[in-house]
Amino acid sequence: MTTLLDYCSLVRSKNAGPFTLTFDFMCHDEEAYEALVATGFLNKQLFSTLFDTAPDKILLVNHPLALAVKVSLPRPVIQGGLDDTDCYAGQQYAPLMDMEVVPA
Numbered sequence: 150m151t152t153l154l155d156y157c158s159l160v161r162s163k164n165a166g167p168f169t170l171t172f173d174f175m176c177h178d179e180e181a182y183e184a185l186v187a188t189g190f191l192n193k194q195l196f197s198t199l200f201d202t203a204p205d206k207i208l209l210v211n212h213p214l215a216l217a218v219k220v221s222l223p224r225p226v227i228q229g230g231l232d233d234t235d236c237y238a239g240q241q242y243a244p245l246m247d248m249e250v251v252p253a
Contacts, residue, residue: 151250156185162241165221167228170200170238172245174218182216190250191218199244200225 153160159175174191176182185191193204200222208221226233235241 151252152248153185153190153245153250156181156250160242160246162238164224164228164238168224169221170224170241171219171221172196172242174220176216179216182213184252185250186211186218188250188252190248191220196220196222200241 153174156176157174158177159173162170162172165171174185176185191209193207193209196202196207196209197204202222202225206223208219210219212219224238228238229236
């Protein structure tokens with residue numbers, strides 16, 4: 150089974166302010182970056198489903214010079230709100246780690 154760690158040396162999530170959640174996927178090398186992008190795995194529909202957010206609210210940016218993909222979306226709960234279970238958003242990437250990345 151191929152996972153994100155086969156392509157990425159760093160996968161993380163964090164806050165980009167109290168209202169925005171951001172993910173960084175930094176690849177091992179150019180070959181891994183090109184292969185990951187070619188799979189189409191990291192797409193707006195995936196994040197829309199996982200975080201119950203409209204696809205048009207999701208920003209997905211490929212950074213070929215940095216060998217990285219960045220995804221930003223509205224936080225499901227405002228940072229520090231009563232229902233916030235991850236104040237720093239550092240655990241939000243976890244559901245992605247067990248998913249199989251299937252090439253297109």
